[in-house]
Amino acid sequence: xxxxxxxxxxxxxQEDPRICVIVADISPAGSIEKFRTEFPxxxxxxxxxxxxxxGMAAGMAQRGLRPFAYTIATFALYRPFEMVRNDLAYxxxxxxxxxxxxxxVYSTLGGTHHAQEDIAVASxxxxxxxxxxxxxxxVEYATEYCATQSQGPVYLRLGKAGEPVLTEDAVEPFEVxxxxxxRRGRDICIMSYGMTMKQAxxxxxxxxKQGHSVSILCVHTLKPLDTAKIAEALxxxxxxxxxxxxxxxxxLGGLVKQVAFDEKADCEIHAFSLKDEFIHVYGSHQxxxxxxxxxxDAILEKIHARIGxx
Amino acid sequence: MHIAPAFSxxxxxxxxxxxxxxxxxxxxxxDIFVMSKGHGCMAQYAILEDLGILxxxxxxxxxxxxxxxxxxxxxxxxxxxxxxxxxxxxxSISLGMAYAEKIAGTNRxxxxxxxxxxxxEGSIWEAIMLTPNLDVRNxxxxxxxxxxxxxxxxxxxxPHFYPVAQKLEAFGWQTAEVNGHDTEAIHxxxxxxxxxxxxxxxxxxxxxxxxxxMENVPIWHYRSxxxxxxxxxxxxxxxxxx
Numbered sequence: 001x002x003x004x005x006x007x008x009x010x011x012x013x014q015e016d017p018r019i020c021v022i023v024a025d026i027s028p029a030g031s032i033e034k035f036r037t038e039f040p041x042x043x044x045x046x047x048x049x050x051x052x053x054x055g056m057a058a059g060m061a062q063r064g065l066r067p068f069a070y071t072i073a074t075f076a077l078y079r080p081f082e083m084v085r086n087d088l089a090y091x092x093x094x095x096x097x098x099x100x101x102x103x104x105v106y107s108t109l110g111g112t113h114h115a116q117e118d119i120a121v122a123s124x125x126x127x128x129x130x131x132x133x134x135x136x137x138x139v140e141y142a143t144e145y146c147a148t149q150s151q152g153p154v155y156l157r158l159g160k161a162g163e164p165v166l167t168e169d170a171v172e173p174f175e176v177x178x179x180x181x182x183r184r185g186r187d188i189c190i191m192s193y194g195m196t197m198k199q200a201x202x203x204x205x206x207x208x209k210q211g212h213s214v215s216i217l218c219v220h221t222l223k224p225l226d227t228a229k230i231a232e233a234l235x236x237x238x239x240x241x242x243x244x245x246x247x248x249x250x251x252l253g254g255l256v257k258q259v260a261f262d263e264k265a266d267c268e269i270h271a272f273s274l275k276d277e278f279i280h281v282y283g284s285h286q287x288x289x290x291x292x293x294x295x296x297d298a299i300l301e302k303i304h305a306r307i308g309x310x
Numbered sequence: 311m312h313i314a315p316a317f318s319x320x321x322x323x324x325x326x327x328x329x330x331x332x333x334x335x336x337x338x339x340x341d342i343f344v345m346s347k348g349h350g351c352m353a354q355y356a357i358l359e360d361l362g363i364l365x366x367x368x369x370x371x372x373x374x375x376x377x378x379x380x381x382x383x384x385x386x387x388x389x390x391x392x393x394x395x396x397x398x399x400x401x402s403i404s405l406g407m408a409y410a411e412k413i414a415g416t417n418r419x420x421x422x423x424x425x426x427x428x429x430x431e432g433s434i435w436e437a438i439m440l441t442p443n444l445d446v447r448n449x450x451x452x453x454x455x456x457x458x459x460x461x462x463x464x465x466x467x468x469p470h471f472y473p474v475a476q477k478l479e480a481f482g483w484q485t486a487e488v489n490g491h492d493t494e495a496i497h498x499x500x501x502x503x504x505x506x507x508x509x510x511x512x513x514x515x516x517x518x519x520x521x522x523x524m525e526n527v528p529i530w531h532y533r534s535x536x537x538x539x540x541x542x543x544x545x546x547x548x549x550x551x552x
Contacts, residue, residue, distance in 0.1 A: 060406040
């Protein structure tokens with residue numbers, strides 16, 4: 001994701017002199033070096049100083065530029081939270097706050113580096129758009145949107161490097177603000193976004209093997225949420241499974257249940273998220289997800305307990 | 311409302327708007343002003359009304375549901391470049407604006423006013439450290455050094471805040487110290503340092519300047535006068551301006 005983001009910003013920056021990258025001593029490798037070399041005026045490293053990174057991005061946007069403010073998700077959003085809220089959102093400025101390593105991606109670095117409540121924190125800000133792409137293709141689409149939109153700030157939650165492409169055969173196109181089916185089935189709908197889309201696909205594959213017809217709905221835009229599409233999915237399936245790498249408070253699971261209540265949906269909902277805990281586990285990303293109960297096996301086991309195993 | 315904080319920086323704003331900010335052929339302001347100590351915005355509103363950017367009616371409707379002027383400046387209101395009020399934001403925003411003008415190759419300058427209490431915010435020091443490193447020369451930051459903050463005198467609460475100018479020099483800024491109520495002196499010191507580097511002007515001021523019972527009395531940081539105090543203050547101000 002990181003590399004595709006950098007490549008896309010470089011490509012767009014060649015055509016649009018308004019595009020700037022402002023980082024706080026953390027840089028996406030690869031293509032961003034080309035951007036830095038070719039457009040040195042439009043690449044700023046504030047040093048280890050996130051508050052001025054966001055404040056400066058606001059001032060640059062007020063003068064017509066389109067900054068991408070980039071660092072590790074916790075530092076991009078939590079450290080300068082009030083700058084994100086006041087300088088960007090309150091002033092409706094088109095600045096993209098790019099958080100690398102959303103969720104527990106920095107799995108060996110401990111809780112200080114885990115952005116496990118970033119979706120809730122960013123979504124709580126009025127006027128903030130929250131996008132969490134699931135693969136490099138979605139990163140490219142989302143970055144293009146961020147570079148050209150004029151609505152206000154976006155929190156763009158990225159994973160790391162090396163994620164597989166999951167959506168090249170998606171049955172519906174990517175559009176910010178619209179959930180889309182990657183695959184369309186009849187019985188069970190798995191909703192996910194971001195890095196846990198891989199879990200969603202794996203769980204879906206296992207359930208299909210067991211004879212279920214499974215839809216995969218990618219909810220890459222958490223805010224504004226495509227409630228119409230979610231309501232439709234709740235109506236069209238007997239079971240809805242939500243898998244997300246974020247806190248149980250303020251994530252997609254709770255939002256889907258709100259829609260279900262409002263729509264008087266007649267389906268069962270199974271929501272999986274990170275635990276509401278700081279977990280002192282170090283290892284692979286998959287090991288951290290497993291510690292939070294988000295391994296494919298653990299998810300399948302709980303689903304089987306609810307819907308039976310054929 | 312914050313009357314005394316507006317009075318301490320009134321001459322600074324007067325000097326900026328009427329003497330330092332560049333204008334285009336139509337006499338419209340070309341340079342940018344950011345009121346980082348947003349609670350002093352009444353001074354700015356009065357000047358914007360005098361310049362015809364706000365109307366007398368706008369001032370009449372200050373802090374009322376029908377009006378557009380609040381107790382802190384809001385981006386989108388005519389003449390207001392940035393939403394401030396939470397301290398420590400305006401200098402980073404000003405730096406971003408100045409940088410954008412620099413890489414666009416314009417001559418626009420950005421003038422910011424910060425408070426001495428506000429300088430305790432870490433974000434101010436992030437911006438102070440970064441500005442010279444980006445070789446931003448079109449930024450002028452005034453420190454409204456009225457020696458008061460919420461709970462008392464800054465010189466007593468934070469004595470090691472002083473001396474201020476030397477700290478800024480050490481970080482690579484041009485600095486000047488001036489009587490913040492002397493308009494001509496403010497003009498001269500800014501002109502003397504034009505565009506040789508980012509400029510930090512330590513402006514010594516008196517909180518509540520112009521109304522004798524408000525001067526250097528902490529309660530007037532936010533207190534509103536009763537009708538009797540208001541009449542006395544207006545008489546006092548007209549004596550001062552005569």
